[in-house]
Amino acid sequence: MMERQDVQGIFVPLITPFSLDGELDLASYRNYVDNLLSHDIQGLVINGTTGEAPTVRWEEVIQLTKSTQAFLKSKKPSVPVVVGTGTNDTASSVQRTEMAAEIGADAVLVVVPYYSKPSQQGIIEHFRRVAQVGVPVIAYEIPSRTGVSLSMDTARRILDMNGVIGIKDSSDRLELVSELARSGSGPVLCGDDLQFHAKLSQGASGGMLASANVNTQAFIDVYHLFRSGDVIAAQQSFDRVTPLIRKLFQESNPAPLKWILASQGLIASDQLRLPMTSISMELEAELERLLPSFMQS
Numbered sequence: 001m002m003e004r005q006d007v008q009g010i011f012v013p014l015i016t017p018f019s020l021d022g023e024l025d026l027a028s029y030r031n032y033v034d035n036l037l038s039h040d041i042q043g044l045v046i047n048g049t050t051g052e053a054p055t056v057r058w059e060e061v062i063q064l065t066k067s068t069q070a071f072l073k074s075k076k077p078s079v080p081v082v083v084g085t086g087t088n089d090t091a092s093s094v095q096r097t098e099m100a101a102e103i104g105a106d107a108v109l110v111v112v113p114y115y116s117k118p119s120q121q122g123i124i125e126h127f128r129r130v131a132q133v134g135v136p137v138i139a140y141e142i143p144s145r146t147g148v149s150l151s152m153d154t155a156r157r158i159l160d161m162n163g164v165i166g167i168k169d170s171s172d173r174l175e176l177v178s179e180l181a182r183s184g185s186g187p188v189l190c191g192d193d194l195q196f197h198a199k200l201s202q203g204a205s206g207g208m209l210a211s212a213n214v215n216t217q218a219f220i221d222v223y224h225l226f227r228s229g230d231v232i233a234a235q236q237s238f239d240r241v242t243p244l245i246r247k248l249f250q251e252s253n254p255a256p257l258k259w260i261l262a263s264q265g266l267i268a269s270d271q272l273r274l275p276m277t278s279i280s281m282e283l284e285a286e287l288e289r290l291l292p293s294f295m296q297s
Protein backbone atom coordinates (compact mmCIF):
# COMPACT_ATOMS: atom_id res chain seq x y z
CA MET A 1 0.00 0.00 0.00
CA MET A 2 1.13 3.53 -0.65
CA GLU A 3 2.42 5.89 2.01
CA ARG A 4 2.82 9.67 2.12
CA GLN A 5 6.37 9.55 0.77
CA ASP A 6 5.10 7.70 -2.33
CA VAL A 7 2.89 10.64 -3.31
CA GLN A 8 5.45 12.30 -5.55
CA GLY A 9 6.49 12.27 -9.20
CA ILE A 10 4.26 11.67 -12.19
CA PHE A 11 1.03 9.69 -11.81
CA VAL A 12 -0.89 8.93 -14.99
CA PRO A 13 -4.70 8.95 -14.86
CA LEU A 14 -5.68 6.25 -17.34
CA ILE A 15 -8.33 6.50 -20.01
CA THR A 16 -10.87 3.69 -20.33
CA PRO A 17 -10.83 2.43 -23.92
CA PHE A 18 -14.16 1.37 -25.42
CA SER A 19 -14.88 -0.52 -28.61
CA LEU A 20 -17.29 0.98 -31.14
CA ASP A 21 -20.22 -0.75 -29.44
CA GLY A 22 -19.31 0.97 -26.16
CA GLU A 23 -17.93 -2.10 -24.35
CA LEU A 24 -14.59 -2.20 -22.50
CA ASP A 25 -11.73 -2.79 -24.93
CA LEU A 26 -9.20 -4.63 -22.76
CA ALA A 27 -6.88 -5.46 -25.66
CA SER A 28 -6.41 -1.74 -26.37
CA TYR A 29 -6.08 -1.11 -22.65
CA ARG A 30 -3.18 -3.54 -22.27
CA ASN A 31 -1.41 -2.16 -25.33
CA TYR A 32 -1.79 1.40 -24.08
CA VAL A 33 -0.69 0.63 -20.50
CA ASP A 34 2.27 -1.36 -21.82
CA ASN A 35 3.44 1.72 -23.71
CA LEU A 36 3.14 3.91 -20.59
CA LEU A 37 5.19 1.47 -18.57
CA SER A 38 8.23 2.09 -20.72
CA HIS A 39 8.50 5.36 -18.74
CA ASP A 40 9.50 5.94 -15.15
CA ILE A 41 6.06 6.83 -13.83
CA GLN A 42 5.20 6.76 -10.12
CA GLY A 43 1.70 5.37 -10.38
CA LEU A 44 -1.34 4.55 -12.50
CA VAL A 45 -4.81 5.84 -11.71
CA ILE A 46 -7.93 3.93 -12.70
CA ASN A 47 -11.41 5.48 -12.79
CA GLY A 48 -10.44 9.13 -12.46
CA THR A 49 -12.01 11.90 -14.51
CA THR A 50 -9.82 10.87 -17.43
CA GLY A 51 -11.07 7.30 -17.01
CA GLU A 52 -14.67 8.55 -17.47
CA ALA A 53 -15.66 7.60 -13.92
CA PRO A 54 -19.24 8.85 -14.29
CA THR A 55 -20.08 6.25 -16.97
CA VAL A 56 -17.82 3.33 -16.08
CA ARG A 57 -19.68 0.70 -14.09
CA TRP A 58 -18.14 -0.47 -10.82
CA GLU A 59 -17.80 -4.08 -12.12
CA GLU A 60 -15.76 -2.62 -14.97
CA VAL A 61 -13.53 -0.73 -12.53
CA ILE A 62 -12.83 -4.04 -10.80
CA GLN A 63 -12.10 -5.69 -14.16
CA LEU A 64 -9.71 -2.85 -15.12
CA THR A 65 -7.99 -2.99 -11.73
CA LYS A 66 -7.46 -6.75 -11.82
CA SER A 67 -6.23 -6.60 -15.39
CA THR A 68 -3.80 -3.79 -14.53
CA GLN A 69 -2.51 -5.61 -11.45
CA ALA A 70 -1.94 -8.83 -13.42
CA PHE A 71 -0.13 -6.91 -16.13
CA LEU A 72 2.01 -4.94 -13.66
CA LYS A 73 2.97 -8.12 -11.83
CA SER A 74 4.80 -9.40 -14.90
CA LYS A 75 6.08 -6.02 -16.12
CA LYS A 76 6.64 -3.54 -13.30
CA PRO A 77 5.39 -4.72 -9.91
CA SER A 78 6.69 -1.60 -8.15
CA VAL A 79 4.17 0.73 -9.84
CA PRO A 80 1.22 1.36 -7.50
CA VAL A 81 -2.39 1.27 -8.67
CA VAL A 82 -4.70 4.02 -7.40
CA VAL A 83 -8.42 3.37 -7.88
CA GLY A 84 -11.07 6.10 -8.02
CA THR A 85 -13.75 5.19 -5.48
CA GLY A 86 -15.26 8.58 -4.67
CA THR A 87 -18.87 9.40 -5.50
CA ASN A 88 -21.25 12.05 -4.20
CA ASP A 89 -22.68 9.59 -1.70
CA THR A 90 -20.62 8.79 1.40
CA ALA A 91 -22.08 5.29 1.89
CA SER A 92 -21.32 4.19 -1.67
CA SER A 93 -17.82 5.76 -1.51
CA VAL A 94 -17.12 3.75 1.65
CA GLN A 95 -18.47 0.59 0.03
CA ARG A 96 -16.40 1.06 -3.13
CA THR A 97 -13.32 1.77 -1.02
CA GLU A 98 -13.91 -1.47 0.92
CA MET A 99 -14.14 -3.37 -2.37
CA ALA A 100 -10.99 -1.65 -3.67
CA ALA A 101 -9.25 -2.81 -0.47
CA GLU A 102 -10.41 -6.38 -1.08
CA ILE A 103 -8.82 -6.45 -4.53
CA GLY A 104 -5.56 -4.94 -3.30
CA ALA A 105 -5.65 -1.30 -4.48
CA ASP A 106 -2.50 0.52 -3.30
CA ALA A 107 -4.52 3.70 -2.66
CA VAL A 108 -7.86 5.22 -3.58
CA LEU A 109 -8.64 8.55 -5.19
CA VAL A 110 -11.63 10.15 -3.53
CA VAL A 111 -13.17 13.17 -5.18
CA VAL A 112 -14.77 15.93 -3.09
CA PRO A 113 -18.48 14.98 -3.16
CA TYR A 114 -19.99 16.70 -6.18
CA TYR A 115 -23.44 18.01 -7.11
CA SER A 116 -24.97 18.22 -3.61
CA LYS A 117 -22.80 21.19 -2.55
CA PRO A 118 -22.25 19.84 0.99
CA SER A 119 -20.98 21.99 3.86
CA GLN A 120 -17.29 21.91 4.78
CA GLN A 121 -18.31 19.84 7.82
CA GLY A 122 -20.08 17.36 5.55
CA ILE A 123 -17.01 17.10 3.33
CA ILE A 124 -14.77 16.47 6.34
CA GLU A 125 -17.11 13.76 7.62
CA HIS A 126 -17.23 12.18 4.13
CA PHE A 127 -13.42 11.86 4.07
CA ARG A 128 -13.29 10.70 7.68
CA ARG A 129 -15.63 7.78 6.93
CA VAL A 130 -13.75 6.78 3.77
CA ALA A 131 -10.35 7.06 5.47
CA GLN A 132 -11.56 4.73 8.24
CA VAL A 133 -11.74 1.87 5.73
CA GLY A 134 -7.96 1.53 5.94
CA VAL A 135 -6.85 1.94 2.30
CA PRO A 136 -4.65 5.04 1.84
CA VAL A 137 -6.75 7.92 0.51
CA ILE A 138 -5.73 10.65 -1.92
CA ALA A 139 -8.36 13.40 -1.72
CA TYR A 140 -9.25 14.95 -5.08
CA GLU A 141 -10.09 18.66 -5.18
CA ILE A 142 -11.59 19.70 -8.54
CA PRO A 143 -14.07 22.54 -7.91
CA SER A 144 -14.71 23.22 -11.60
CA ARG A 145 -16.35 19.80 -11.78
CA THR A 146 -17.67 19.28 -8.24
CA GLY A 147 -19.26 22.70 -7.70
CA VAL A 148 -17.73 23.09 -4.22
CA SER A 149 -14.26 24.11 -2.99
CA LEU A 150 -12.24 22.93 -0.02
CA SER A 151 -11.45 25.74 2.39
CA MET A 152 -7.84 25.88 3.56
CA ASP A 153 -8.88 24.65 6.99
CA THR A 154 -10.86 21.73 5.52
CA ALA A 155 -7.92 20.74 3.30
CA ARG A 156 -5.62 20.75 6.36
CA ARG A 157 -8.08 18.75 8.45
CA ILE A 158 -8.47 16.15 5.69
CA LEU A 159 -4.69 15.86 5.31
CA ASP A 160 -4.35 15.44 9.08
CA MET A 161 -6.63 12.39 9.08
CA ASN A 162 -5.10 8.98 9.65
CA GLY A 163 -5.28 7.18 6.34
CA VAL A 164 -5.15 10.25 4.10
CA ILE A 165 -1.81 10.32 2.33
CA GLY A 166 -2.18 13.34 0.07
CA ILE A 167 -4.32 15.68 -1.98
CA LYS A 168 -4.61 15.97 -5.72
CA ASP A 169 -5.34 19.61 -6.40
CA SER A 170 -7.02 20.33 -9.73
CA SER A 171 -8.14 23.79 -8.69
CA ASP A 172 -6.63 26.86 -10.29
CA ARG A 173 -5.62 28.29 -6.87
CA LEU A 174 -1.91 28.34 -6.21
CA GLU A 175 -2.52 29.22 -2.54
CA LEU A 176 -3.83 25.77 -1.66
CA VAL A 177 -0.48 24.20 -2.55
CA SER A 178 1.64 27.02 -1.16
CA GLU A 179 -0.23 27.21 2.16
CA LEU A 180 -0.24 23.46 2.67
CA ALA A 181 3.45 23.24 1.80
CA ARG A 182 4.29 26.16 4.09
CA SER A 183 2.46 24.64 7.03
CA GLY A 184 4.10 21.25 6.49
CA SER A 185 0.82 19.55 5.52
CA GLY A 186 0.88 17.56 2.36
CA PRO A 187 1.87 16.11 -0.01
CA VAL A 188 -0.06 17.77 -2.83
CA LEU A 189 -0.08 16.52 -6.41
CA CYS A 190 -0.93 19.01 -9.11
CA GLY A 191 -4.01 17.99 -11.10
CA ASP A 192 -4.32 21.16 -13.17
CA ASP A 193 -2.02 20.41 -16.07
CA LEU A 194 -1.33 23.98 -17.15
CA GLN A 195 -0.21 24.90 -13.65
CA PHE A 196 2.18 21.99 -13.23
CA HIS A 197 5.37 24.03 -13.15
CA ALA A 198 3.80 26.82 -11.10
CA LYS A 199 2.51 24.34 -8.51
CA LEU A 200 5.88 22.58 -8.30
CA SER A 201 7.31 26.04 -7.55
CA GLN A 202 4.76 26.43 -4.75
CA GLY A 203 5.64 23.08 -3.17
CA ALA A 204 3.66 20.41 -5.05
CA SER A 205 5.28 16.99 -4.83
CA GLY A 206 4.40 15.97 -8.39
CA GLY A 207 1.45 15.74 -10.72
CA MET A 208 -1.48 13.52 -11.62
CA LEU A 209 -1.82 14.76 -15.16
CA ALA A 210 -4.00 13.60 -18.03
CA SER A 211 -1.49 15.23 -20.42
CA ALA A 212 1.20 12.84 -19.19
CA ASN A 213 -0.56 10.18 -21.28
CA VAL A 214 0.96 11.90 -24.31
CA ASN A 215 4.65 12.72 -24.37
CA THR A 216 5.00 11.15 -20.94
CA GLN A 217 8.75 11.60 -20.82
CA ALA A 218 8.48 15.39 -21.17
CA PHE A 219 6.45 15.59 -17.94
CA ILE A 220 8.86 13.29 -16.13
CA ASP A 221 11.74 15.50 -17.33
CA VAL A 222 10.02 18.66 -16.04
CA TYR A 223 9.60 16.99 -12.65
CA HIS A 224 13.22 15.77 -12.42
CA LEU A 225 14.70 19.02 -13.69
CA PHE A 226 12.69 20.91 -11.08
CA ARG A 227 13.67 18.52 -8.29
CA SER A 228 17.34 18.74 -9.25
CA GLY A 229 17.10 22.51 -8.77
CA ASP A 230 17.23 23.47 -12.44
CA VAL A 231 14.07 25.53 -12.26
CA ILE A 232 14.75 27.43 -15.50
CA ALA A 233 15.36 24.29 -17.55
CA ALA A 234 12.21 22.80 -15.99
CA GLN A 235 10.26 25.90 -17.02
CA GLN A 236 11.67 25.74 -20.56
CA SER A 237 10.76 22.06 -20.90
CA PHE A 238 7.31 22.79 -19.53
CA ASP A 239 6.82 25.67 -21.96
CA ARG A 240 7.36 23.18 -24.79
CA VAL A 241 4.41 21.03 -23.64
CA THR A 242 1.92 23.82 -22.91
CA PRO A 243 0.59 23.91 -26.52
CA LEU A 244 -0.22 20.20 -26.13
CA ILE A 245 -1.96 20.81 -22.78
CA ARG A 246 -4.04 23.64 -24.22
CA LYS A 247 -5.29 21.42 -27.02
CA LEU A 248 -6.02 18.51 -24.66
CA PHE A 249 -8.34 20.73 -22.62
CA GLN A 250 -9.84 22.77 -25.47
CA GLU A 251 -12.77 20.35 -25.38
CA SER A 252 -13.76 18.21 -22.39
CA ASN A 253 -11.10 15.77 -21.19
CA PRO A 254 -10.66 12.92 -22.16
CA ALA A 255 -12.13 13.35 -25.67
CA PRO A 256 -9.05 15.05 -27.22
CA LEU A 257 -6.74 12.66 -25.38
CA LYS A 258 -8.59 9.60 -26.67
CA TRP A 259 -8.44 10.99 -30.19
CA ILE A 260 -4.64 11.40 -29.94
CA LEU A 261 -4.11 7.92 -28.46
CA ALA A 262 -6.25 6.41 -31.23
CA SER A 263 -4.28 8.35 -33.89
CA GLN A 264 -1.08 6.97 -32.41
CA GLY A 265 -2.50 3.45 -32.73
CA LEU A 266 -2.29 2.89 -28.98
CA ILE A 267 -6.03 2.25 -28.70
CA ALA A 268 -8.39 1.03 -31.41
CA SER A 269 -10.89 3.87 -31.22
CA ASP A 270 -11.58 7.20 -29.54
CA GLN A 271 -15.08 6.00 -28.52
CA LEU A 272 -16.58 7.66 -25.43
CA ARG A 273 -19.77 6.94 -23.53
CA LEU A 274 -22.59 9.45 -23.76
CA PRO A 275 -23.06 12.17 -22.77
CA MET A 276 -19.38 12.52 -23.73
CA THR A 277 -18.83 12.75 -27.47
CA SER A 278 -15.82 12.74 -29.79
CA ILE A 279 -14.02 15.98 -30.54
CA SER A 280 -15.22 18.47 -33.13
CA MET A 281 -13.96 18.32 -36.72
CA GLU A 282 -12.22 21.67 -36.16
CA LEU A 283 -10.18 20.34 -33.25
CA GLU A 284 -9.48 17.13 -35.16
CA ALA A 285 -7.97 19.16 -38.02
CA GLU A 286 -5.85 21.18 -35.58
CA LEU A 287 -4.62 18.09 -33.77
CA GLU A 288 -3.76 16.38 -37.06
CA ARG A 289 -1.58 19.35 -37.93
CA LEU A 290 0.01 19.71 -34.48
CA LEU A 291 0.51 16.10 -33.44
CA PRO A 292 4.04 15.68 -34.87
CA SER A 293 5.25 18.76 -32.96
CA PHE A 294 3.63 17.51 -29.73
CA MET A 295 5.56 14.29 -29.93
CA GLN A 296 8.90 16.08 -30.27
CA SER A 297 8.53 18.51 -27.40
Ligand SMILES: O=C(O)C1=N[C@H](C(=O)O)C[C@H](O)C1
Pocket residue numbers: 013045048049050051142170191192193208209210211253254
Ligand atom coordinates in the same frame (compact mmCIF):
# COMPACT_ATOMS: atom_id res chain seq x y z
O1 LIG B 1 -8.53 12.11 -14.39
C1 LIG B 1 -7.83 12.85 -13.75
O2 LIG B 1 -7.29 12.43 -12.73
C2 LIG B 1 -7.64 14.25 -14.19
N1 LIG B 1 -8.64 14.96 -14.51
C3 LIG B 1 -8.60 16.35 -14.69
C4 LIG B 1 -9.78 16.80 -15.53
O3 LIG B 1 -10.16 16.12 -16.47
O4 LIG B 1 -10.34 17.85 -15.27
C5 LIG B 1 -7.33 16.76 -15.31
C6 LIG B 1 -6.14 16.15 -14.70
O5 LIG B 1 -5.11 16.18 -15.63
C7 LIG B 1 -6.29 14.75 -14.29
